[in-house]
Amino acid sequence: MNANISVANNVHTKVSLNSYNTFTELSEIDIDHGKYFSMTGHEQLVIERITTLASKYAEEIAIDASSKKLTYREYFHNAVSLCNLLKTFKVGANDRVIVFLDPSEHIPISLLAILMSGATYVPLDVTWPQERISAILDDVCPKAILTQNNYKHQFQHLKNVNIVDLDFDFVGEFAIETVAKPIHTKADLADVALIFYTSGSTGLPKGVKLTYGNLQSYIESSQETYKFNNSDTHLSIAKNSFSISIFDLLVPFYCGGSLKIKPRQLLLNPDSLSELVKDSTCFHMGPALLESLIYHTESIGLSYPNIRHISSGGDMIPSSLLERSKTVFPNSEIWVIYGCTEIACMGATWQVDRNSVTNVTYVGKSFKHSNILLLDETLTPVSTGELGEVYFTGDGVTPGYLNRKELNQTKFIHIDNSRYYATGDFGVIDETGNLQLKGRKDFQIKVNGIRIETEEIEHHLNNITCIEKSIVIGAKDIKEDVKIVAFVKKQEGTENFNENTVKQELAVSLPDYMVPNKIYPIDKFPLNTNGKLDRNELISIAEKNLTDNQSSISDKDEVAKKLEKLWFSTGLSGTIHYDSNFFDMGGDSLSAVQLVYSLNSNFGIDCDFEFIYTNPNFNSQLNTIKSGHVEAVRPPDTLVEPLDDKQNSSAKSVFITPGLYGHVVTFHNFGKRLSDKWKAYGLLCPNYEGETESSIEEIANRLANDIIKTQPEGPYYLSGHSSGAIVSLEIARKLQTLGKKAYVVMIEARLFDKAPRKPLRKVFMIYLKNKSRLYLERLLINKSSNNLTNQQDPNNRADQKRLLSLPKLKGAFTFSKAQVERYKITPCDIDTILIKGKQNIWWDALREWPDDYGLSEYVNLIGTLYSKGEHVSIVMERENHDELAQVLEESLSMFDSL
Known part of the structure; x- marks a missing residue:
């Protein structure tokens, strides 16, 4: 069988999935008629062992992702298919392959495929800002990039880089064809297997190189110490851009177990995280998230007897947290792990004693493949009980940093013919041989387990x-x-x-x-x-x-004072005002978890994690508490929503309408990207619970009235994205009938009936290539049609939720496809500017688009400008907002000269 995999080097490649035979020819394994060779016994390398287990447990579940479950056969075959594709790009030893993906089955498959090819796996976080990503791309010089359709446009400017869009990779439908001569591939243990980027002291992130030998040490150390087995279900929690993620992404398959890999918003929501933990047996979790999980569990009186192994690390772990873990995980062994990327993550570990009270947190003793040395400033070993800097040696010590020769000479030193890494941590080794950390030598800090x-x-x-x-x-x-x-x-x-x-x-x-x-x-x-x-x-x-917290809340308002105290208890600082924003004051997802349960237990309401995100202001929460219940959907007093907090009375206002299935949350804080000359508002559409579906004309009338309430006099400046631009035009038409001057900036607004389709044969081929994307979009649209009863977010595509870190948005404030299709545009004398995306979206190829998208026939089009992104990403990607705001402001200024 052939599979269509989208490859962006300005081509789409159809790839034949032939068999792939890995590593040394010692023990032959038949995986569905393909010949795979694997070493046998204790000396198996990581990929060879996974190859063996893929045959042994072929029908067992290997990966449980959000969209599907994959057996070991499917996991292995997909990795082989992707490896074959990489080989067509001549990807081999020390060639770097960027992995830029949301959490899904694609990540472990990509990792295995890259390691099979002998190349270097370089994971990047999709939430990183574009400037950071660009700096890393310059440093890495990748030969290939594995990504998905949402992010492909970020890399299309690169030359001589093969970009693979895994949204077109039909997981689970691949078959392996037998070939006469097997292909033997084996990476040298000194070749670079992984590069992880960490914070850098020069203003740029630095890449840490891990060899295949380091990887072997990493996986063997964890397996020999923690004794995982094929009955274990591991929950993947770490982001794949951190080196500890390898603990999740390879160890389960090294022991024949299974891996759960779920979206980040489910891991940060205590209710959904609790459910995922119930269905697992093992996990590694940073101290901050572990504390929030335990806090949630204690507050509702649960425990997790199913968990047999937990570990934590990356930050200082309070001994009290370890004590509480004993109760919440009654049947679990509890471990502390200490290490860093430069020593292949696994340096030392300590098992918490369940038979005694834990008063001190140790990081323990070194793993089998590493050794700890505590040295003073003269590089002389210190005695037991004396303070010294922690150095590591052994198989885990990595080659160092990519393109950082001077830093490598500083951080990696030779002592008695052994190579050591200087961690910069101070510690003490007591008489039992256990290491206890005592602080830092330099200015590096750790926040939620992340070195900064x-x-x-x-x-x-x-x-x-x-x-x-x-x-x-x-x-x-x-x-x-x-x-x-x-x-x-x-x-x-x-x-x-x-x-x-x-x-x-x-x-x-x-x-x-x-x-x-x-x-x-x-x-x-x-x-x-x-x-x-x-x-x-x-x-x-x-x-x-x-x-040193202060108050501006009235002492006479007992409820408000109590709420204020709860806010401070989550770690906020400063002065709380009635209009204070929880997140602007330093709140984050973990402190929001604590606040949710404090509100529920202290005020008897039933709010959830998303309530804090949709009601971050003190006064909004206070009103909810005083009403005694949380309203899932509440019609707003006005459909005009401020997009900034500017107080400049002389600023002009621009009113922005989101597109079909969009929401003003897309433009969250967008107004702050405009200069002080402009204040921005977002427009909601009145499709909330209990409201009968209106026409676009009726919606425009309602919005025009609310705009006039906000700004009594014109001129009025409106803007909108896609179908939202048509709504903005209809609002301007309404304002014009009231004798008011209105201007419109239309962002990627298109009139489809002015763009004839291409020949049926070409259209069919385009649809065939985009089959999986069409299925996904249809699924999203079907979900949105149930927006009045579905508790999941009805208004926003998954991208919007991810970009804004909003797992769910309550309320249905978006117009529908049916309303748009019933609307018939007619000519009007309204000055309009069109902003087009600089890139193309996949369905652009279906039609013959005129340069003006067919708008000139209906409006007074006075100019066309361009901004970064394509039809969707121009507003959906936050990294595009700066340029879009600049271009929008340039467009608005053009009206002043008319």
Whole structure:
């Protein structure tokens, strides 16, 4: 059987799935008539062992993903198919393959395929900002990129890179054809198998190289220590861009077990996470998420007797958390893991003793393939009980960093003919031989298990116009959790300093987890007696600020005061006002979990995780509490929703309508990307519960009335995306009939009846290539038709939820396809500008599109501008919003000259 796999090197390739025979020819294994050779016995390498088990457990479930379950046969065959495709690109030893995917079965399949080919697996996080991704692409110089249709456009500018769109990979439908001569592929143990990117002190992330030998050490260490078996079901929790993810993505298959891999929003929602844990036997979880799970479990009186193994690490784990774990996981062994990417993640481990009270958290003793050495400043070993810097040696120590020769010489040293990695951690080894960590040598901090170089954040802060110099530290809040805090000295002449604006600028370059929780302006940095920067003084100031909370809430309002106390208990700091935003004050997904259960237990309401996201403001939560219940769907007072918090009374307003099945949440905070000359509003469509379906004309009338309430006098500036642009045009027509001047900027608005279809044969071939995408879109549309009763988000495509980290949005405020199809556009004298995407979407090839998308016949089209993205991604991808805002503002300014 052949499979269609979309390959972007400006071609779509049809690939024949021939057999693929792996590694050394010692023991022949028949996998559906293809010949696979594997080493036998204890000395099997990772891929060889998985090959053996794929035959032994061929009909057993290997992967349980959201969309499907795959047997070992299907898992293995799909990996072989993808490996064969990579080989057609001449991908081999030390060639780098980028993996840019949402959590799904595609990730473990891609990892196995890349390792089968002998190449290098380089995972990137799809939520990273484009600037960071571009820097990594320049560093890696990949030979191929494995991605999916949502993200393919981000790489189409690359030359000589094969881009594989796995949305066209029909998982589970592949067959392997026998070939006469088997292909033998075996990577050398010194070849690079994996590259993981971590925070870098130079302002750019650094790639850590792991060899096939390191990988073998990694997997063997975990299996020999924790004794996983084929009855284990592992829950994948770590993002695949972190090295600990290999613990999830390979260990289950190395022991014949199964892997659950689910979307991030399910893992961050305590209710769905609890259900996933109930159906598993093993997991590794960072301390912060583990604490939120235990908090949830304790609050509803549950336990998980099914769990037989848990491990945690990546950050300091309070001994009290380990004690609570004993109760919540009564039949589980509990382990602490310590390591870092530079030592293939697995350095040392410690098993919690269930028979005694845990008062101190150790990280234990080294794994079989590593060795720990504690050295003083002269590189002399310290005695038992003395403080020293932690060094590791052994098979896990990696070759170092990609393209960082000087850093490699600093962090990797030779002692007595052995190569060591200097961790920068201080520790003590007690008389039992167990290591206990005691802090850091440098300025690196760990937040939720992620290592962060503060210098990288400082680099990007110092590049912001209003900032002269910055210092970033880690400081503990009232819960003893580490928060990222920045102190900044403003540029001379800077009067106003807006913390949220600075955070937004940082988000263009840094992942969300590296944006400081708090940014404090400071006149001058404190110095110690030696005239050097006194970081300890800054930490003291920060921790005082993080715990010195103030109130503007009326003492007479007992409910509000109680809510305020609960907000502070989650680790927020500063002054809470009635209009304060939980997330702007430093709240995150983990603190939101705590707040949910505090609200329910203290006020007797029944809110969930998504309630905090859809009601982040203090006053909104307060009103819900006072009403005594959470309204799943509540008609708003107005359909005009602010998209920024600008207070400039002289600013002009632009009113933006989202497209079909869209939502104003797509443009969340979009207004802040416009200059202070403009204030932005989003328009909801009145299709909420209890409302009869209206025509587009009736919707436009309602929206026009609400716009006039917001802005009594014109001129009015409107914009809309796709079908939303047609709604904006109808609103402008209504305003015009009221004697008011209105202008419209139409973003990727198209009139399909003005674009004839191409010949049927060409259309059929395009549909054939896009079969799986059409099925997915039909599924989303069917779900949206049940939007009045379905508790799942009816209004937004999966991309919107992921990009905004909103697992669910309540309320149906979007117009429908039926309303759009019933609407007939007629000519009008309204000045209009068209913004087109710079890239094409797949269905562009179905029709002969005129340059103006057919709009000139119906509006006074005065110009066409272009912005990054294609029809969907131009507004759906947040990284496109900066350019879109700039182009939109340029369009709006063109009306002033008319």
